[in-house]
Amino acid sequence: MEREERQHLRGVVEGVSGWRRLAAGIVERRGLVEAAAEDATRQFLSRVDSLGTGTTAWRVLQVSPSDVGLVTALACRQALPALTANAQQGLHQLTNDVGPALTAVRTLFGARRIFSGKSRKDEAGQAAAYLISLHERAASTRLVTELESLAAWDRKSVPTIGLPAILDDTVGFAHRLGAGAELVARQELNAAKTAISAIDRALQRENEFRTAVHAAGNAVRQAEARKLVAEMPVERLKDATSGQLRITALTAAGIGNVQQVLDQKSRIRSLPGVGETTGNRMVGAARTIWQTTLDEMPVRIDIKNRSHATTKLLTTMRAWDAARSIRSATADLTAADAVRPLLQSLDPKTSHVVLVPQTRTVAELRDALAAVERRGAVLDGGNDVAGGDPWEDFSARPADYYAMLAELGFLADDAEKSQGDLPAEIVEAVRELKLDTSHLKASLRGYQSFGARFAIVQRKVIIGDEMGLGKTVESLAVLAHLRAKGSSHFLVVCPAAVVTNWVREIQAKSDLRAYRLHGPSRDDALKSWIRHGGVAVTTYDILGWLEGRFPERAEPACLVFDEAHYIKNPDAKRTRRSTALIQCSDRAVLLTGTPLENRIEEFRNLVGYLRPDLSISASEIAPRQFRKQVAPAYLRRNQEDVLTELPERFDIDEWMPMSSADEQHYRAAVVEGNFMAMRQAALRAGTKSEKMQRLIDIVQEAEDNERKVLVFSYFRDVLDEVASVLPGKVFGPLTGAVPAAKRQSMVDEFSQARHGAVLVAQIVAGGVGLNIQSASVVVICEPQLKPTTEWQAIGRAHRMGQLESVQVHRLLSEEGVDQRIIEILARKNQLFAEFARVSETADSAPEAFDITDAELAREIVAAERERLLSVG
Template identity: 45%
Template sequence: MVSVEPIEPEALGELARGVVADHAAAVGRVREAVRPLREDVVAERLGTMAVERLREVTEGRLRVAALEEGGYRTVGSVWAATVGELQLVPGVGRQTAGQALAAARRIGRAVERTVSVWLDVEEPSPATTAVVIALHRLLAAGPGLRRTVEAARGVEERLAELLPAARPARGRLRMLLAGREGRARARAAVAAIEELTADAERRGLTGAFRQAAVDLLRDPATDVEAWVDFELRSADYYSLLAELDGQPPDSDAAQGFVPAEIGDRVRAFELDDSQLRVSLRGYQSFGARFLLAQRRVLLGDEMGLGKTVQAVAALAHLAARGESHFLVVCPASVLINWTREIRARSTLRAVPVHGPERAAEFARWEADGGVAVTTFDALRGTESVVPTAMLVVDEAHYVKNPDALRSRAVGRWAARAGRVAYLTGTPMENRVAEFRSLVRQLQPEVLPRVAGRELVAGSRAFRQAVAPVYLRRNQEDVLAELPALVRVDEWEEFGPQDGAAYREAVESGNFMAMRRAAYASPESMKVRRIRELVAEAADAGTKVVVFSYFRAVLETVGAALGTDRVTGVISGTTSVAGRQQLVDAFTAVRGHAVLLSQIQAGGVGLNLQAASVVILCEPQIKPTMEHQAVARAHRMGQVRSVRVHRLLVADSVDQRMLEVLAGKSALFDAYARRSEVAAATPDAVDVSQGELARRIVEEERLRLSAGALPSG
């Protein structure tokens, strides 16, 4: 075994200083790149404000008539001028010019606090590309960079204090001259330095500092590399941008308008993110701390704001503090998603307790710990209740009836849990009876507040009244922190009927039947998940467009949703005029509506900005087809964040298609898709249907013949 020489404290300090400086330089490049984008947006908004607004800011003291006559008719024109230029206007002296410019800049600063930067992947400019490249350098360094920099800053500051104090210990004469107190300080400093360097070696900080230095000094990514990475994880880019840009959203709104005493207590809670693999946005960090500080609560954020990652962050905090057993209860349709999210976003061990092996998996979790992920029905079948550090109940409206068997099962586990987090995207303001039932299970002492005038005084008053137990943020509350586009892969399992249909399709070599087998039953997991997503959108009053390649799939989905929800179906046989009429009718509906469309018919040439939720029923053979369909909703004119849900079945043609298509270089695909050649010949970046079908059918036949049956 090779022994590693301990690093000298001076060298450790130099490493730490380098990491801090390199990180500061990388952050500076982001802020420098963002500045012109922000200034452009501010200038545009100020350009729409009449110069009369300057009078309001100065409480009527500023006379703006001369400025208007001199051609300065907007706040923006004054904001962009200098004092000297304003003085050239007849009747405007130095004092008036200074006051006008100060007032314009004051309005500009107020506008700047509300501005969020849009990184348009469809039409990248040199300015937005510079921002994406600058962010890419930090994100490419990995999720541990922030903790490494914090550690480096701590080492740097501590050594800056200890090394001068320890200097007399370098020589006998220096120690003699230092005096008794100086010698004592020097010995104490030497001991502290030895402990600091030993601790750095134990924690692997030396290696982490060196790796961070390499990552931060790499050559910048190319335009294409950075934009490809942005498309794959735009949420991470926007999260980091919100963190670095120093332009937080309205803190009261981002914190759900909770009263000051609760807000103070939550903010004071120190969140340990050492076992997280992702960075949280500001409102998500507050939500995770709310779950921990308030102990038994309902998190009711609007769909798309990341309730799952907030719950995972709370679990990761408790695990970092030594807790070992956690339980997530959810509908069967999202069990695989929960398992994947826990593994992707934290270092925690996810244990699915579901299916024929659930008894063995439960025993393994009980013995070894981790995060057990199970369904409401499976929980009813467990005989013993294991104490847990935290119980998370997703889609909490499933337990609104206290007399239901699933509610009683959840109640038994909640009684033995250190903390309980119920999650729901349904706004509770309009469901008082349901809300009272959930509050009774969590904090019954809050029940007297869930009555009377608070319930008719508006959403904000309601949220403040029930703040000890309920936190809800809407998209508009945290819009400055939201990415323009969020992609979510929804992983499901086959049920008995669709599993049998899939096996039959594989045996017959029918590739298209394999692709639509997950919709063989109206009760399939994919159909069930679509119903849940549409119900959440209905509660939020948002519009949904559902795309599938297959008309038969849309018929199954339409029957499951009901004619009262679906405003129309666009198919390949719908005329061009008819398609536009259906889109117009969909757009004209006030509030929630659902439009179904074959992806090859509605995915090109139509504007669907009214929709903020896009559901892709299955992956497409041609990636460009998915991209074009999403672009129907995610385009200029869309004022909400667009959430794209792609439904997939694990261990099936869906997963094989993703694996095969991933084999084509994403870099080449993105480059080609942006090029003139690709615009003329989109097939150049897609695999052929025949090639893909033959390959996947063969692989699935081999897999199933080996005994790996579809779930169900």
């Protein structure tokens, strides 16, 4: 090798040697970063736990601030400059192949080139060629520049990475955990942990709350009993002892009532002429009267007399309701159980949790956390109840409070009356059924529980409870029970006016999903209902649209027909569509407080839709036999039978003469032979009408007495006249032309209005389905042709949850059609009492009262023509 060649080779060797040192440094630093990252990965993965009840719900990694270094180590590896193929090849050669070549090439320099053998020189020559080739390639491929760039990277250039970035791409750890991993901050979990603690306390203290309600309830009863006994004259002691006691000594001593006997028992024994034996008998008789009074004393809550004892009762009831609502909120308890293992496993130092979904998604966890937090928000951190005035809560939902009182025995239901007129074998079967209320949020009165169980046992029934007794919640209890037993899809059919109310009731009183199959969004709602299950709410008019749209998996397990008298006519389209559904379904519940409106055949039709096997022949049997035959499919309870707390109802027939203006309108209607005009004539003269003047007075009195008023008429023209004449805030008219959703919002606005407000409604629209307990004065402008029409209208206000006594004013003209309609109503009332209402029987056959509205109109018009228009 010539001198110049050796000199060039020396330069190559020196350059490659420098590159080798550079490459060794790069590989060493990158190795340290990789090792630190792998160590961080191993530490994290070793701490991943599987959590969940049953099968693993999630895999969980807890991290704390002390893990910042591990996260940063992972980020450093992720931040390492990427190696090109050229750089990878160069690093491999420089750190692996170049070393032996550099050693071998030394033979070509200095004394070694003289004394080395041929083989050594050949090996050195090959090494020289390799190094020269590597040197040339490095120069032509920018390898040196890449190495210098890699060598310039410093781990210190990577900032400290916080824990919230652990799943970021800049850290590169997420893929080691699995798909769907998400980070949850500790503060997201703390609220749920607090809520679960409140839930657990509430569950543990439920019996304590129940005992407190018992004590508070008994205190109220004792106060009421004391008040009543204090009003009992001392003469009652004689009644209690069959006249064996002489009470002259008591009255002479100024002891005038039974309570005073108890209060002054020690004094009584020392009264002149009494003695210890007689005194003991007097006190014993007084105690017997007291105990009997207490035993029969229901708990009454008087909103106008907010005593300390009653306030304490309401407070304890609300605490108990909040506690026991947890037990019935199965979805929330399930949510709590789902997150409980995670929350219990949290280390105090943990600031974040990485969740990897297994059988449940992280979104489901977040839903569970939200559900637990919502439930926890209902509970106060110290007392497990929300704060605020308990009277306001009672006023907002009195029916719930009375249901709790009934459950505790303070409003004991009459068992026989709650069972209607049922055969003993059916009653026994109903009693044996255990009602599953795990999906129900509302408390049930005893009679309501019986009604729900009756419907479940008998499968297809009519619940004919009087208006205001809670037929809606009875049917919801049926659906909730069936849901707990595995059924998924249910269908409610009702008038359009009450669709909104049904959706609200389902959402408020159960955890079943509600779907509105009515209005512009009904297609989407139907798809969601079919997919997810729940309760679909539709109208009689929409049944045609629904035909053929139920796939097999979504066939309703139970049908509910509200205001079922809408399908009394077997020839109507909506009836045919309804009965077709009933025939295909295993279960159906028909709800109507008025199964019989005009003729007994209507009632028989409703029963026949459900149980054609009963073979009822109304034309040949007496009322008692009829009730016995329909009993397997029909249950009715009346308000006075089961609602001991219902305020009184005062019916006032306001008879008044016609004014001269009224008479002119009436005579013109008679001349025309217009029966409907005759019925409304006495209210068409505005303020010149006697009825209108009396209506104005009633509204004024209601405002003075802090009440609200419902005004019902069959006629739209009358309603418009009333709305224009009445002073103050008037809502309506609420008529059949008002969309269903607007009807409910109109009722809501009226309920929130001040005293003196008036809601004017068409009796066939506002008298059906809506709950208007905020009104306690009802005015019916003219007698209706069916007693059931009036009953339904009055039932909008006089129902469970009403806190005020209810006044019902019927505006009646002394002359004209009103008197004759009243006579017809009396006959129809008797018919209903004999066949549809549990009462004493009568011997009359149904045909005796088979009079249609058209016949009634012809009869009255003819009579009035003869009275007013006959001459001589």
